[in-house]
Every structure is written in structure tokens, then in C-alpha cells.
Amino acid sequence: MTDYTTSELMVSRAAKELKNGDVVFVGIGVPSLAVNLAHRMHAPGLCMIYESGAVGCVPKRLPISIGDPCLVTGSLAVVPMLDVFNLYLQRGLIDVGFLGGAQVDRFGNINSTVIGDYGKPKVRLPGSGGACEIAALAKKVVITIANSKRTLPERVDFVTSPGYLRGGRERESLGLKGGPELVITDMGVYRFDRDSREMVLASLHPGFTVQTIKENTGWDVKVAENLTTTPPPTADETRIIREELDPQGVFLRSKAG
Amino acid sequence: MTKLMTMKDAVARFVRDADLVVMEGFTHLIPFAAGHEIIRQRRRDLTLARLTPDLIYDQLIAAGCVRKMIFSWAGNPGVGPLHAFRRAVEQGRPHPLEIEEYTHFGMVLRFMAGASDLPFLPTRNYPGTDLTRVNPAFKKVRSPYSDEELWCVPALRPDVTIVHAQRADTDGNTQIWGLYGVQKEAAFASRRVIVSVEEVVEPSVIRSDPNRTLIPGVIVSAVVHEPFGAHPSFVQGAYDRDNDFYVKWDAISRDEATFKTYLDDWVYGLDDRAAYTGKMGARRGELQADRQMCAPVNYGF
Numbered sequence: 001m002t003d004y005t006t007s008e009l010m011v012s013r014a015a016k017e018l019k020n021g022d023v024v025f026v027g028i029g030v031p032s033l034a035v036n037l038a039h040r041m042h043a044p045g046l047c048m049i050y051e052s053g054a055v056g057c058v059p060k061r062l063p064i065s066i067g068d069p070c071l072v073t074g075s076l077a078v079v080p081m082l083d084v085f086n087l088y089l090q091r092g093l094i095d096v097g098f099l100g101g102a103q104v105d106r107f108g109n110i111n112s113t114v115i116g117d118y119g120k121p122k123v124r125l126p127g128s129g130g131a132c133e134i135a136a137l138a139k140k141v142v143i144t145i146a147n148s149k150r151t152l153p154e155r156v157d158f159v160t161s162p163g164y165l166r167g168g169r170e171r172e173s174l175g176l177k178g179g180p181e182l183v184i185t186d187m188g189v190y191r192f193d194r195d196s197r198e199m200v201l202a203s204l205h206p207g208f209t210v211q212t213i214k215e216n217t218g219w220d221v222k223v224a225e226n227l228t229t230t231p232p233p234t235a236d237e238t239r240i241i242r243e244e245l246d247p248q249g250v251f252l253r254s255k256a257g
Numbered sequence: 258m259t260k261l262m263t264m265k266d267a268v269a270r271f272v273r274d275a276d277l278v279v280m281e282g283f284t285h286l287i288p289f290a291a292g293h294e295i296i297r298q299r300r301r302d303l304t305l306a307r308l309t310p311d312l313i314y315d316q317l318i319a320a321g322c323v324r325k326m327i328f329s330w331a332g333n334p335g336v337g338p339l340h341a342f343r344r345a346v347e348q349g350r351p352h353p354l355e356i357e358e359y360t361h362f363g364m365v366l367r368f369m370a371g372a373s374d375l376p377f378l379p380t381r382n383y384p385g386t387d388l389t390r391v392n393p394a395f396k397k398v399r400s401p402y403s404d405e406e407l408w409c410v411p412a413l414r415p416d417v418t419i420v421h422a423q424r425a426d427t428d429g430n431t432q433i434w435g436l437y438g439v440q441k442e443a444a445f446a447s448r449r450v451i452v453s454v455e456e457v458v459e460p461s462v463i464r465s466d467p468n469r470t471l472i473p474g475v476i477v478s479a480v481v482h483e484p485f486g487a488h489p490s491f492v493q494g495a496y497d498r499d500n501d502f503y504v505k506w507d508a509i510s511r512d513e514a515t516f517k518t519y520l521d522d523w524v525y526g527l528d529d530r531a532a533y534t535g536k537m538g539a540r541r542g543e544l545q546a547d548r549q550m551c552a553p554v555n556y557g558f
Contacts, residue, residue, distance in 0.1 A: 028334070028335050029335075051361060052283050052284055052285070052436045052438070053283070053436050053437055053438070054436065064334075064335045064498070064500045064503075065284050065334035065335045065498070065500075065503075066284065066334065067283050067284020067285050067334070067436055067438075067498075068284070068498065069285070069435065069491055069493050069497060069498060069546070071436075072435045072436060072493055073549055078434075078435065078436060078437065079437070080437040080438070080439065080441060080442070081283060081308075081361065081365050081437070081438055081439050082365050082366075082369055082439065082442060085361065085362040085365055085366075089362070090362075090380065090381055090382070109385075113358075113387070113388070118387070118391045119391075121346065121347060122347075123347070124331075124338075124342070124343050124346045124347050125338075126330050126331050126332035126338065126339075127328065127329060127330050127331055127358055127360075128329055128330065128358075128359075128360040128361070128386075128388065129308075129309070129329055129330030129360065129361050130329075130330075130360065130361040130362065131360070132360040132362075132382060132383065132386050132388065133360055133361070133362040133380075133382045136381070136382050136383065136384065136385070136386075137381060137382060158387045159385060159386055159387040160386060160387070160388065161386065162384065162385030162386055165385045170385075171385065174384035174385055175381070175384055175405070175406075176384050176385065
């Protein structure tokens with residue numbers, strides 16, 4: 001039985017990274033669904049913060065943007081963005097931040113600024129928004145991105161949001177704590193090696209092989225000795241995602257397979 | 258003395274060619290009515306600053322009002338890119354656009370530094386990012402109290418800041434609820450402030466709930482009564498975000514010809530916001546917010 005989509009599997013896997021009581025910086029799309037799923041399953045005490053300033057949100061509908069009015073209604077607090085970044089993020093209150101981007105590299109650096117040269121971009125992307133500060137200041141970061149040579153190059157064209165930079169202890173030497181913990185793609189899940197800080201394939205989604213991963217990653221990616229299979233979402237999880245979180249299929253339109 | 262005037266007069270008096278203009282509001286309360294009036298009055302060579310340029314600055318770019326943009330996230334939230342912005346940056350059409358790029362935290366600190374009359378503010382953010390490499394305005398400072406080195410961003414001092422709000426009195430004492438964004442800091446950083454509101458109220462209404470006053474009249478130059486002045490953005494407690502419009506905008510703005518037709522039909526072709534809301538027809542009612550009142554508080558002593 002594989003009655004789930006890859007996106008649903010990514011949402012379910014990302015939700016498992018969240019503990020009850022975590023303070024989570026939420027983005028739109030897969031992260032928002034993952035956090036709301038965790039909130040309904042195993043983490044009712046989770047505190048959702050959106051960079052728009054809504055704290056302790058209980059959205060009654062799927063938020064379409066990070067500034068959706070449904071994030072305000074019934075929330076615990078609404079604070080100026082100055083407070084979000086100074087008092088919540090920089091002070092170290094955020095346990096988990098979710099990030100995506102156009103490119104993620106071997107050391108978990110994220111590019112959401114330009115493809116090509118900054119001065120003469122091939123593609124101009126939206127830019128950092130709050131991503132750089134989340135990457136720099138959250139206790140841990142979970143990244144979701146598609147798995148392809150284009151999206152996972154050996155080195156990003158532009159470091160918008162710092163991961164482990166060029167690996168090893170470079171991030172720590174610059175005074176940054178935290179860092180990316182997990183990269184969830186549509187093919188597998190990666191963790192970061194403790195010493196080299198390089199992305200290592202930790203689990204394969206059902207139906208994918210190491211060879212497919214290697215063909216779709218921009219460098220010769222290492223594979224964990226104890227490679228596992230990503231657990232598929234449970235029937236309960238897919239029901240909550242489909243019926244309660246995204247009933248119109250706004251973010252998860254892809255077909256089951 | 259009342260500061261109440263029309264948007265036409267407020268823009269004519271307080272927004273000048275080559276000004277550094279800020280129209281703030283993070284998703285919430287984006288002052289679209291003011292943006293459209295600036296386009297109608299054909300201001301030129303503006304430097305626009307805003308965390309998220311959103312559709313409002315995309316329209317000003319396409320209309321040829323903008324020389325430079327200072328920002329931190331240039332997209333159509335949840336939908337895709339800003340097409341006029343991308344055309345200007347990637348192809349120099351309709352003319353090249355100078356950009357100065359930060360992050361949300363950086364922009365907020367720039368406004369706060371400007372609002373506090375400080376030259377800069379420091380942060381623990383930015384080690385390792387390439388943003389500090391491409392934007393020389395980022396500078397490092399050593400803490401005088403420790404061995405720490407911190408990145409800094411410079412103060413931003415707009416010539417004029419425009420915000421939309423739920424209500425104000427005619428002196429400009431302005432109350433906002435729901436998402437605050439960075440309006441307070443942007444207004445205090447600015448030399449001139451225009452406030453447009455859904456409702457103009459008596460000072461007694463403001464005084465009945467002083468904790469909700471975000472922007473005091475002492476820094477406000479003009480108050481404009483502009484119902485539905487934030488559409489397609491939203492006003493908490495008044496009307497919802499027009500998400501359908503944000504989705505449709507992708508196709509409208511992707512093509513320069515349909516973009517121009519939109520500006521002709523909805524901006525140049527209309528006299529003011531009242532004409533715009535009239536043209537919206539039934540859509541206006543569909544966006545009406547539900548009622549969810551807060552528990553009253555006691556201000557007595």
C-alpha cells in the first residue's frame with residue numbers, strides 16, 4: 001500500500017523532527033504543514049512563531065502567506081518584527097527553524113538570492129527574507145528541497161543563509177551556534193557528519209535507490225553505514241493532511257504514487 | 258489643527274521626485290491606495306525601501322517611478338516571483354533598477370537605528386553570508402565591552418513613510434491591531450509620515466484604548482480616510498487578504514502588455530480609491546472579515 005504522495009511523506013518526516021514544547025519558526029508550504037501535523041499528533045505543546053510577528057498561532061485555515069490574518073486570530077501574542085528577530089530569535093528562543101531555497105550545497109549552505117553572478121544574475125530569486133537570520137540564530141535548522149543536480153550543487157552560487165560554510169569547524173569559528181540538522185528531499189533524508197559537516201544520506205524514501213540519489217546530487221554524496229528507509233506516513237497522518245490541513249490541495253497537489 | 262486631506266493632496270504635498278519613500282506593512286495593511294496615487298501623479302527617480310516589495314512596488318517599478326530599491330525579500334508571497342522586478346534586474350526593462358539588499362532582520366534594525374537617531378545597530382547575524390560581500394553597507398564593529406565582533410547595518414532615514422491602519426483621529430494618532438510589521442519603526446525613522454485609515458475616529462475613541470496607539474500624531478504629517486485602502490492586502494477585522502488576486506497577478510504581471518493594461522484599467526483610468534472600490538463590485542463584500550471581538554480591559558485607576 002503506497003497511498004501517499006512524496007510531499008506527504010516529506011511533511012510527515014519533517015513533523016517527526018519536532019518535539020512537544022519546541023518553539024518553532026514556521027515558513028509556508030511543507031514546513032507549515034509539518035508543524036501543524038506535529039501539533040495535532042505528538043506535540044500539542046508546540047509553540048508556532050511566524051516571522052510576521054504572530055506567536056502561538058492556532059490557524060483555523062491553511063495560511064497562504066506567512067502574514068495570513070488567520071495566524072493572528074486566537075494567537076498567544078502578536079509582536080513587532082523587531083521583537084521577533086531581537087527577542088525571540090537572536091536571544092536564542094527558537095528551537096527549530098524550517099528553511100527551503102533554490103540551492104542547498106554539500107555543507108548545508110542555502111541560496112535563495114541569485115543563480116549565476118550577483119551583478120549579472122541568470123535568475124534573480126526573492127532573496128533572504130528572514131532565512132539568513134534563522135540559519136544563523138535558530139538552535140537547529142531543517143531544510144526541505146527537491147533532489148536534483150540543479151538544486152543540490154557541490155557549492156551554491158551564493159550563500160544567502162549559512163550552513164557549515166566550507167565544512168569542518170568554520171561555522172563555529174565565526175561565532176555561530178546551531179546549524180542545519182537535516183535535509184529532507186523528495187528522494188531521501190540527509191544528516192551532517194559530525195567532523196566534516198558534510199551532508200550524508202541517512203535514509204531513502206521507499207522506492208528510491210542510492211544510485212538514483214547519486215544521479216540526482218551535484219557531488220559524490222556519501223552514504224551512511226546504517227542507511228535506513230524513511231518511514232511512510234501513517235493513515236492517520238495522511239488523513240489529517242488531506243482532510244484538515246490542506247483540503248484544497250494548495251501545497252500538496254502532486255498525485256499519489 | 259486637522260491633518261485630514263485627500264490622498265491626492267497628501268501625495269502632492271509630501272511625496273517628491275527622487276525621495277526615499279517607504280510604504281510599509283508586512284503582508285498586512287499594505288498601503289496600495291497610496292502606491293496607486295504615486296503612480297497616477299507620475300513621481301520619478303524614487304528610491305523605495307520595504308522588507309517585501311510585494312505587488313505594490315512591482316507596480317511602481319513597471320510604471321517607471323523607481324530608480325532604486327532597498328529590500329530583503331522580493332517575491333509574490335506563496336505564489337512566485339515579482340515579474341517587473343525581475344525584468345528590471347535581469348534585463349534592465351523598462352529601465353535598469355539599482356538594488357541594495359538586506360535581510361528582514363537587517364531592514365528592521367535599519368529602521369530602528371533611524372528611528373532612534375543612531376548611526377547603526379549591531380547584530381549577531383551575518384557571519385558567513387555572501388550578502389555582506391555584495392553590499393558594502395554591512396560593516397563590522399568590535400564590542401567595546403567584550404572581544405566580540407558584530408556585523409552592523411546603517412540607519413535608514415526615509416523622506417516619507419506611508420502606512421495604512423485601522424483607525425486614527427484627525428491629528429494622526431494611529432491605532433493598529435493584528436500584525437504590526439515594522440510600521441512604528443519606519444514611521445519614527447521618517448522625516449514625513451502619511452497615514453491612511455479605514456476609519457477616522459474622535460480623539461475620545463483613541464483615548465479609550467491608548468495601548469493600541471502605535472504611531473502618535475506628533476510625527477504624522479497627513480491623515481487620509483481611505484476605506485479598503487489596503488486591498489489586495491488585508492486589514493485585520495475589516496477585510497481578508499485577496500489571495501485570489503495575488504494568484505491572478507502572476508499571469509497579469511508576467512507579460513508587459515497585460516501589466517500595462519492593468520495599470521491603465523485600475524490605476525491611470527481611475528480618479529481615486531473610491532473609484533477603485535466601486536470597480537471591485539461584489540468582490541468587496543466577499544472579503545468582509547468575520548467579527549471576533551476581544552475581551553474588554555479596564556483602564557481605570
